[in-house]
Amino acid sequence: MEGNPLFDAAALERGPDWDLVQEIVNDLRQRLEGMGPVNLDAIQEFEELEQRHTFLETQHGDLVKSKEELLQVIAKINDTTQTMFTETFIQVRNNFRENFKELFGAGGQADLMLQDENDPLECGIEIIAKPPGKKLQSISLLSGGERSMTAVALLFSIFMVRPSPFCVLDELDAPLDESNIKRFLAMLDKFINASQFIIVTHNKRTMSKADVIYGVTMQEFGVSKPVGVRMTNEKVSLEDNAPTVAETVRGGAAHAMGLTPPSALPKKTRSKKGAAAETAESTEAAPTAEDAPEPAPEAAAEVPAEEVPVM
Numbered sequence: 001m002e003g004n005p006l007f008d009a010a011a012l013e014r015g016p017d018w019d020l021v022q023e024i025v026n027d028l029r030q031r032l033e034g035m036g037p038v039n040l041d042a043i044q045e046f047e048e049l050e051q052r053h054t055f056l057e058t059q060h061g062d063l064v065k066s067k068e069e070l071l072q073v074i075a076k077i078n079d080t081t082q083t084m085f086t087e088t089f090i091q092v093r094n095n096f097r098e099n100f101k102e103l104f105g106a107g108g109q110a111d112l113m114l115q116d117e118n119d120p121l122e123c124g125i126e127i128i129a130k131p132p133g134k135k136l137q138s139i140s141l142l143s144g145g146e147r148s149m150t151a152v153a154l155l156f157s158i159f160m161v162r163p164s165p166f167c168v169l170d171e172l173d174a175p176l177d178e179s180n181i182k183r184f185l186a187m188l189d190k191f192i193n194a195s196q197f198i199i200v201t202h203n204k205r206t207m208s209k210a211d212v213i214y215g216v217t218m219q220e221f222g223v224s225k226p227v228g229v230r231m232t233n234e235k236v237s238l239e240d241n242a243p244t245v246a247e248t249v250r251g252g253a254a255h256a257m258g259l260t261p262p263s264a265l266p267k268k269t270r271s272k273k274g275a276a277a278e279t280a281e282s283t284e285a286a287p288t289a290e291d292a293p294e295p296a297p298e299a300a301a302e303v304p305a306e307e308v309p310v311m
Helices: 009-014 018-035 042-104 144-161 178-188 204-208 245-257 272-285
Strands: 109-114 125-130 166-170 196-200 212-220 223-230
Touching: 042 109, 042 144, 042 178, 125 144, 144 178, 178 204
Parallel strands: 166 196
Antiparallel strands: 109 125, 212 223
């Protein structure tokens, strides 16, 4: 109690210090007002916030765990992809060297190089080629024909590792001369049993190797239509005795010219004299349109109409 002016003995004799008491009371009132009103729903709000905090904390943990698992999967995929890419790249590289020598001769050299061997999945691939009589240089410095032959060598190098069901070549042989076209077709023959090639070309030698040729013709001015011709004896459909495309086209042309199509001719062969005699006999025996009697008109039977009763 010592030191407190309210309980001081001398102060008790003098009486209470009401000014001090009022000051203390005002201070306590300010503290109470600073606390604010009593929130009766504080417990319920605390429970709701606690549940929300627990839910968000669980979701955060799941996201962190999923991120770690996803990074592990990506790392595994990158390792597997890098291994498979390296193996495939080595095979394509070796095939490219051999195919380039086959197309350009024994003096040709070519190679595939990674621009960054430490990151093979993201770096580019540089194609180095050396035709006979030239120095080793980038493919961008070669002529049009040399670049086409290099592309053929690279394409078939990839086909040797993983062939494609079909391949479209658009004017690939346009910049090639006759000798290079011969080499290109010789290499093409090695892959026609595993893949189907669709070649857009104007070269006759390339067309001669095709099984089916499709072209655009204009029989009437301003009217274009595609025409297909099968160059082999294989049937178009799986049905027995189905005509080939070539027979169909020839038959249509013969019909347009008023001739008998080959499919309508008899299968047995006859001598020229016998065929000529039969033709003469059939010509003499066949009556003309003037000699032929006119057919008698058919009598039309009259059918009486049914009588409809009038209501």
